[in-house]
Amino acid sequence: ESMQADATTTAVCGYCSTGCGLRLHLRDEEAVGLTPETSYPVNLGMACPKGWEALRVLDSEDRATEPLIRGSDGKFAAVSWDHALRLFTTRMKGIQRQHGPDSVAFLSTGQIACEEMAFLGALAKFGMGIKHGDGNTRQCMATAATAYKESFGFDSPPFTYDDFEQSDCMVFIGANPCIGHPIMWERVLRNQNDPEIIVIDPRRTESAMAATQHLQIRPKSDLALLYAITNHLIACECVDRKFINNHTEGFEKLCEHVSRFTPDAVAPMTGISADAIRQTAETIGRRKAVSLWWTMGVNQSYEGTRTAQAIINIALITGNIGRPGTGANSITGQCNAMGSRLWSNTTNLFGHHDFKDSADREKVASSLGIDPERIPTEPSWSYDGIMDGIRRGDIRGLWVIATNPAHSWIHQSEARNLLDRLDFLVVQDMYHTTETARHADLILPAAGWGEKSGTFINSERRYGVLKKVRRAPGKALADFHIFRALASYWGVEEMFAEWTDPEAVFRIMQRASEDQPCDITGIQGYEQIDRCGGVQWPWTEADAEGDFQPEQQRRLFADGRFYHHDGRARLVVDDVTAMPEAPDAEYPTLLMTGRGTVSQWHTQTRTNKSPVLRKLYPNEAYIEINPEDAAAMGVENGDQVRAQSRRGSLLATAMVTPTVKPGHAFMPMHYEATNQLTLGHFDPHSRQPSYKDCAVRIERA
Ligand code: SF4
Numbered sequence: 001e002s003m004q005a006d007a008t009t010t011a012v013c014g015y016c017s018t019g020c021g022l023r024l025h026l027r028d029e030e031a032v033g034l035t036p037e038t039s040y041p042v043n044l045g046m047a048c049p050k051g052w053e054a055l056r057v058l059d060s061e062d063r064a065t066e067p068l069i070r071g072s073d074g075k076f077a078a079v080s081w082d083h084a085l086r087l088f089t090t091r092m093k094g095i096q097r098q099h100g101p102d103s104v105a106f107l108s109t110g111q112i113a114c115e116e117m118a119f120l121g122a123l124a125k126f127g128m129g130i131k132h133g134d135g136n137t138r139q140c141m142a143t144a145a146t147a148y149k150e151s152f153g154f155d156s157p158p159f160t161y162d163d164f165e166q167s168d169c170m171v172f173i174g175a176n177p178c179i180g181h182p183i184m185w186e187r188v189l190r191n192q193n194d195p196e197i198i199v200i201d202p203r204r205t206e207s208a209m210a211a212t213q214h215l216q217i218r219p220k221s222d223l224a225l226l227y228a229i230t231n232h233l234i235a236c237e238c239v240d241r242k243f244i245n246n247h248t249e250g251f252e253k254l255c256e257h258v259s260r261f262t263p264d265a266v267a268p269m270t271g272i273s274a275d276a277i278r279q280t281a282e283t284i285g286r287r288k289a290v291s292l293w294w295t296m297g298v299n300q301s302y303e304g305t306r307t308a309q310a311i312i313n314i315a316l317i318t319g320n321i322g323r324p325g326t327g328a329n330s331i332t333g334q335c336n337a338m339g340s341r342l343w344s345n346t347t348n349l350f351g352h353h354d355f356k357d358s359a360d361r362e363k364v365a366s367s368l369g370i371d372p373e374r375i376p377t378e379p380s381w382s383y384d385g386i387m388d389g390i391r392r393g394d395i396r397g398l399w400v401i402a403t404n405p406a407h408s409w410i411h412q413s414e415a416r417n418l419l420d421r422l423d424f425l426v427v428q429d430m431y432h433t434t435e436t437a438r439h440a441d442l443i444l445p446a447a448g449w450g451e452k453s454g455t456f457i458n459s460e461r462r463y464g465v466l467k468k469v470r471r472a473p474g475k476a477l478a479d480f481h482i483f484r485a486l487a488s489y490w491g492v493e494e495m496f497a498e499w500t501d502p503e504a505v506f507r508i509m510q511r512a513s514e515d516q517p518c519d520i521t522g523i524q525g526y527e528q529i530d531r532c533g534g535v536q537w538p539w540t541e542a543d544a545e546g547d548f549q550p551e552q553q554r555r556l557f558a559d560g561r562f563y564h565h566d567g568r569a570r571l572v573v574d575d576v577t578a579m580p581e582a583p584d585a586e587y588p589t590l591l592m593t594g595r596g597t598v599s600q601w602h603t604q605t606r607t608n609k610s611p612v613l614r615k616l617y618p619n620e621a622y623i624e625i626n627p628e629d630a631a632a633m634g635v636e637n638g639d640q641v642r643a644q645s646r647r648g649s650l651l652a653t654a655m656v657t658p659t660v661k662p663g664h665a666f667m668p669m670h671y672e673a674t675n676q677l678t679l680g681h682f683d684p685h686s687r688q689p690s691y692k693d694c695a696v697r698i699e700r701a
Contacts, residue, residue: 003032010037010530012456012464013051014111014449015601017332018183019458020047021533022054024450024469031055031450031469041533041551042161042458048182049599053610055450058470060609064432064445065474076432076443081475085489087442088399091424093490095397096129104397105386106133110140110334111402112479113454113466114343115505117336119483119496120401121345126374127492132395134347136403137340138383139689143299144330145341146686147308151316151570153563154517155341155352158556159291159327160460160536164188166325169196169287173222173311174297174692178206180595181295181331184459185210193325196283200225201297202592203624203666204659215280219590219664220693221270223303224576226310227261228270229281233318234258236278238285240319247560248316250571257573284318289325291315296333296594300692305685306574313571322557331459335449338457342518343509346380351512355379367511370495382687383409384680387418396423401479402446406435407603407672410689411680413648428482434605435672446479447472448606454480454502455529461518461554462534465526480505513537517563523550579693580681587645587695589629589665591677594692596668604670621671623652625698626664630656633700640701643667645694648676651701665698 005025013020021040025033034055036047067084068076079087092104106124108117117135124130137145145155152158164170164187177185185207188197199211200222208214217225233239234255244251263274263281270277284290292315298307308330315321315328332338342352350368353360355378365372381389387409389395398419409415419425419439427440430448437443451472455463472478477485480502487496499505503526513520518537522544529535532550539550548554562569583590599616601607608614623643625635635641637656642649643665650673660666667674669691679694 003027005032009467009469010040011467011469012335012458012534013047013054014335014456014466015050016181017334017337017459018042018181019335019456019462019464019534020051020183021464022047022051024467026469030471039533041553042462043183046183046186049613049616050601050607053613055470056612057606057609058448058450060431062431062433063473063476064429064443065476066445067475068432068443070441081485084442084444085485088426088486089489092128092397095423099396101129102131103395104128104130104399105389105395106130106399106401107383107386107403107405108133108135108344109402110135110137110337110340112336113452113456113502114336114339114509115454115502116479116483117339118343118345118350118505118509119480119499121343121350122368123483123487123492123496125345125376126368126370127487127495128490131376131378132381132386132389134380134383134386135340135344136408137334137337138687139408140296140299140333141330141337141341142382142686142688143301143304143308143683146305147312148330150572151309151312156517156556156563157330157332157459157461158321159329160553160555161187162553163291163325163327163329163555165191167191167195167289167291168193168325169198169283169290171198171200171284171290171292172207172211173200173292173294175293175295175331176201176205176207176595177331178210179598182598184331196287198280198283202661202664213280215272215276216661218269218271219592220301220579222298223307223310224261224266225270225272225277226307226314227258227576228263228266228277229284230254230310230314230317231258231261232263232278232281233285233314236282236285238282239317243319243560244317247562247568248571249566249568251317254313254317254571254573284314289323290318290320291325291327291329293329293331295331297692299688300690302580302681302683302690303577304683304688304690306572309572313573316569316571322555322560324555327555335458336456338459338461339455342457347382348379349375351509351516352518364512368508369498384682384687384689387415390418390421398422399426399428400436401428404434404436404603404605406439408669408675410675410678410691411647412675412678414680428479430476431605435603444482445474445476446482447476452478452480455506455526457537458534460536462536463520463523463529464534465530581679581693581695583663583695587697589663589696589698591643591645591694591696592664592666592692593669593674593678594666596670600670602670618653621650621652621667621673622655623698624655624657624660624666626660626662627656627658628662630654633698635700641698642701643677643696643698645677645679645696647679650676665696
């Protein structure tokens with residue numbers, strides 16, 4: 001990095017959904033350094049440590065540099081691409097011949113480019129006849145997607161980051177943007193409206209400490225609390241009757257449903273006083289521009305979808321949508337989770353169409369130039385359904401792309417057993433050392449961020465461009481080129497004749513997006529996206545001809561029209577359900593898991609390769625315990641403790657801190673062992689795993 005740069009270019013960051021613009025400093029067309037891009041409308045010259053260190057992790061020694069196959073001695077041996085792709089095809093086709101086409105599945109990711117997701121989904125489903133495939137976005141965004149679809153008629157986060165600066169009241173529910181989305185938090189700090197900042201979270205997080213109000217609720221009492229806030233908004237006439245009448249459906253049912261959730265009734269469930277609940281409702285009711293933001297505390301829950309919809313309901317009944325500084329706003333996790341939601345061809349058909357709708361199948365088939373008969377008439381099984389399929393022996397071949405289920409899937413020991421049960425496991429990844437790669441039969445070495453091109457979509461629906469600024473090490477190939485090669489080995493290259501490079505695929509995506517809420521037919525190409533600082537969807541041909549410029553911030557629903565056929569949003573309510581594994585005498589502590597730091601990402605496959613990022617975060621697993629509990633256990637800060645659940649146990653360093661209440665504990669998800677404790681249970685609507693609640697026992701080790 002000491003080398004002098006001779007040129008620069010820009011690209012969006014490849015970790016989180018903020019989608020910061022980075023300026024890459026090049027020498028002989030290879031990136032030798034980077035700085036945050038000052039003109040990019042997302043990050044305004046800022047980046048978090050992960051972004052700053054994005055190049056360093058590409059140089060790691062454990063990069064997968066050639067295809068590896070596991071021999072009969074259990075050891076990996078390097079083979080040629082030709083050998084690897086032949087093996088992939090022979091084994092997967094063999095499994096399909098013997099056990100049916102649905103016996104092979106894939107698990108992909110929110111970390112690869114839209115064009116790669118589109119290629120993978122089309123190749124697998126239309127080319128290889130694979131019906132079941134899902135993404136790790138099931139672990140982060142499925143709940144928000146399901147909630148939006150039911151409430152708004154389309155999976156459509158309505159906001160733009162400018163809303164952080166325009167609000168006069170922001171409510172963060174199960175979200176810790178200080179750590180999870182630090183550059184978004186910077187936007188909050190720039191807000192000049194003296195905003196009320198309310199954080200609803202069972203932990204006293206960094207964001208809670210910086211807020212004007214923290215409601216430290218009992219874990220998983222958020223749905224009841226939101227209903228009580230709704231109850232009081234109605235009781236004190238803090239609702240927007242005109243908006244409700246003109247733009248929503250289901251208000252009477254909502255009123256009836258929340259009538260029993262009075263602040264007094266809900267106070268004991270939540271641990272928040274009735275007065276504080278009333279005061280929060282009145283603040284929301286009084287302020288002019290209220291935005292409500294949520295992330296994993298809501299999404300990763302056994303009643304996440306209904307909780308997200310309770311947030312959406314509050315925005316709707318108070319008319320806080322479609323105006324600057326408002327919205328019911330799900331902040332996405334991964335850099336391209338939004339791309340996965342539109343383009344992965346898993347839950348939704350290519351371009352957020354419906355597998356079950358024959359007109360949609362015809363439309364997608366014609367925009368791709370394929371026979372509609374090749375399109376499955378059912379959506380894929382969700383991630384947990386695929387795991388169940390492996391358990392039953394229905395799925396025997398699995399292709400894992402840029403994700404790490406052996407670390408990240410809930411109830412880890414079971415997940416690992418299932419991976420071992422497969423007849424053939426292919427792992428396509430930048431690194432040959434991931435926990436999942438240890439179980440693989442075949443490893444395909446992939447290029448990473450910075451070594452390939454394409455687009456990502458960030459949390460505010462903004463397409464941004466990534467660029468190839470480094471050569472991938474050894475024989476590693478961009479996922480795009482691996483898919484292209486596999487199409488040829490599988491014998492379906494004709495179907496993908498037009499899919500020559502990422503930008504050609506982008507044009508196919510544009511065609512398929514026509515007349516969808518996510519229509520991008522007006523985008524001129526990568527050059528325009530790059531020049532405009534990203535382009536938010538929708539950007540239709542009509543938009544391109546109008547006065548509004550792609551550089552301007554765009555929020556949805558300014559006209560109060562939602563995507564249901566009647567144009568009205570739905571107010572959805574449901575019963576509050578009991579926590580599946582509440583603490584008891586044997587396992588008395590409630591364990592929450594989540595993001596522990598700004599410097600590490602997910603299962604640390606990349607971020608752990610940077611000495612700088614490693615220094616910012618303890619390498620040894622730690623667990624947060626309240627001082628009262630610690631005293632009762634005879635544990636002091638820094639002691640080793642054993643945490644045990646009904647599924648497994650682990651050793652961790654005690655971090656004695658009042659950020660968690662007595663009876664609660666918190667452990668970051670970045671450590672390999674964390675999911676040995678978690679309980680495999682799911683939101684029934686989104687099938688998203690509930691990572692935030694399981695019962696454990698903690699003792700001195
Ligand atoms: Fe920005 Fe997220 Fe990248 Fe950090 S990880 S630089 S916040 S996009």
